[in-house]
Amino acid sequence: MSALPAGQFFPGQSVLHALDARAKLLGFFLLLAGVVCAASLPAYAVAFAAAGALLALSRLPARAVLAPLKRLWLFFVLIFAMNALFYERGDALWSWWIFRLSKAGMAQGANVAARVALMMVLSGVLTGTTAPMEITGALNALFKPLALLGIPAQEIAMILGIAIQFIPTLLEETDTIRKAQIARGARFESRSLWRRAASLPPLVVPIFLSAFRRADDLATAMEARGYRGAANRTHRRARPLRRADWFALALCTGVCALHVVLRVCVAF
Amino acid sequence: MPFCLEEVSFTYAAGTPLAVQALRGVSLRMEAGEVLGVMGHTGCGKSTLIQLLAGLLVPTHGRVLLDGQDINAPGCDRAALRARVGLVFQYPECQLFEITVAKDVTFGLKHSGLSPAQKEERVRAALETVGFSYERMGAQSPLALSGGEKRRVAIAGVLAARPEILIFDEPIAGLDPMGRERFLALVRRLNAQGTSIVLVSHNADALAQCADRLLVLKDGCVALEGTAEQVFADVEAARRLQVDVSTPRALGQMLTQRGVAVPAGAVTYEGLLSVLKERFCAGGNP
Ligand SMILES: Nc1ncnc2c1ncn2[C@@H]1O[C@H](COP(=O)(O)OP(=O)(O)O)[C@@H](O)[C@H]1O
Ligand SMILES: [Mg+2]
Numbered sequence: 001m002s003a004l005p006a007g008q009f010f011p012g013q014s015v016l017h018a019l020d021a022r023a024k025l026l027g028f029f030l031l032l033a034g035v036v037c038a039a040s041l042p043a044y045a046v047a048f049a050a051a052g053a054l055l056a057l058s059r060l061p062a063r064a065v066l067a068p069l070k071r072l073w074l075f076f077v078l079i080f081a082m083n084a085l086f087y088e089r090g091d092a093l094w095s096w097w098i099f100r101l102s103k104a105g106m107a108q109g110a111n112v113a114a115r116v117a118l119m120m121v122l123s124g125v126l127t128g129t130t131a132p133m134e135i136t137g138a139l140n141a142l143f144k145p146l147a148l149l150g151i152p153a154q155e156i157a158m159i160l161g162i163a164i165q166f167i168p169t170l171l172e173e174t175d176t177i178r179k180a181q182i183a184r185g186a187r188f189e190s191r192s193l194w195r196r197a198a199s200l201p202p203l204v205v206p207i208f209l210s211a212f213r214r215a216d217d218l219a220t221a222m223e224a225r226g227y228r229g230a231a232n233r234t235h236r237r238a239r240p241l242r243r244a245d246w247f248a249l250a251l252c253t254g255v256c257a258l259h260v261v262l263r264v265c266v267a268f
Numbered sequence: 269m270p271f272c273l274e275e276v277s278f279t280y281a282a283g284t285p286l287a288v289q290a291l292r293g294v295s296l297r298m299e300a301g302e303v304l305g306v307m308g309h310t311g312c313g314k315s316t317l318i319q320l321l322a323g324l325l326v327p328t329h330g331r332v333l334l335d336g337q338d339i340n341a342p343g344c345d346r347a348a349l350r351a352r353v354g355l356v357f358q359y360p361e362c363q364l365f366e367i368t369v370a371k372d373v374t375f376g377l378k379h380s381g382l383s384p385a386q387k388e389e390r391v392r393a394a395l396e397t398v399g400f401s402y403e404r405m406g407a408q409s410p411l412a413l414s415g416g417e418k419r420r421v422a423i424a425g426v427l428a429a430r431p432e433i434l435i436f437d438e439p440i441a442g443l444d445p446m447g448r449e450r451f452l453a454l455v456r457r458l459n460a461q462g463t464s465i466v467l468v469s470h471n472a473d474a475l476a477q478c479a480d481r482l483l484v485l486k487d488g489c490v491a492l493e494g495t496a497e498q499v500f501a502d503v504e505a506a507r508r509l510q511v512d513v514s515t516p517r518a519l520g521q522m523l524t525q526r527g528v529a530v531p532a533g534a535v536t537y538e539g540l541l542s543v544l545k546e547r548f549c550a551g552g553n554p
Binding site for chain 1: 281284285286319322324347350351354355357360362363364365375376377378379380411425426429
């Protein structure tokens, strides 16, 4: 396992590392909304410029953040091709059998591929500069208003937090169990889909068993330490947002607004 | 000459900012029929070393040779390698998944090309080697067994392939004294049948009893190598490397400090007792 998993956190001292996780999470959602609005060349220019600037600011190793994109190249080719060849609207440039190549389809394909790529870069920057526990804490804070609607927001945040914390452990465990089964003669390298499916139980059963055991132990440990559900749970006082956080949020809001304006004013 | 490591280095997540160099230029030679003990503080690279031996990791630098052949060379038959080298991971009980013990032990033989009768014979023998009866254990669910029993079933699952070289990663961690004794007896029996064995452990007493040679790692390098007598000779050096010396050796050191000279070579209880007997019972009689 020499490739790092997508979403890996890299400790660092950049401006983005120093921002409050709540500001980063909100800013991320704002930029995401902007990306979803993007549908014209100028809009994509803005979006890619913003993503590039964030990547540079984060001082993350660009290769590591962009690696998941590279690993998914086939996926990008596929979504582009599916859209280009099967899009219903627009004039057909060329058609044969069930395929129908159209300009609108190609535009749509490029749209989808660019949006997915942008979302991946943005989330890579977010998770690369924010420790998992900070993200959980931020989710917890941002979910709080939902409690007014009767949604068990704190519990949801707790569940998400625990899930996020367990991901590295489970990945590590999967790796160990895969190796252990290979060492006693299992073959996971097979290219045939049928054989691959048949080779799942030796991996999946032990991992599920271990996950259940861990969940059980954790529940016991939490109860032993006095956890009785999130109601009336106090928190260490959260730091208020600082100037830099507000500034970052304002910038993200600006970019998002720019996207909305571009969407309204510029046709593709 | 089953195994040779030549200047092997290994780095996890090489080429990323999270790279960790786990081994630095480790060379090692293991003779056929030998029991090699591996010691060292947590994180010194023991588990990495044995995964390199088993061909589960590929060295960043250097070569791993089995019978003079590089096991990571493109032409090398991995399946044959896996059949020759058995690796029992730490907490092997976590890898059980089948409905019955017999099926689980058979799992590793799936691609062996043996007939069903031969497979059953192998499974029966492997279960008996770890002290279970095929008739009584074979049909049970492995998940319903106790921790120690699960571990024995998992070991049987590796033994079924009849490897020439067996590697154990901290096999006695968390076992009760009886489980520990039973495991050490198993190691001696397998070794007497000609199996070469690598034993990673923190338990100096166990290693002093059954290892022909010890290897102490520190921060990914070989810090000490030799027989238990040689490795445990300098108690202070061992402490600096964060490994225990065997209890009899520690006792011998204390006695020496209090004026009863005990040679450094007394690393097992038998050794210590015979030294004391010679000293205190004239003519060696009790
Ligand atoms: N899968 C992995 N990814 C990254 N680093 C690892 C991995 N496994 C082990 N390491 C690191 O490599 C070093 C050696 O680990 P290991 O061989 O497991 O030591 P030991 O078994 O002696 O305790 C440690 O610093 C450990 O943190
Ligand atoms: Mg280890």
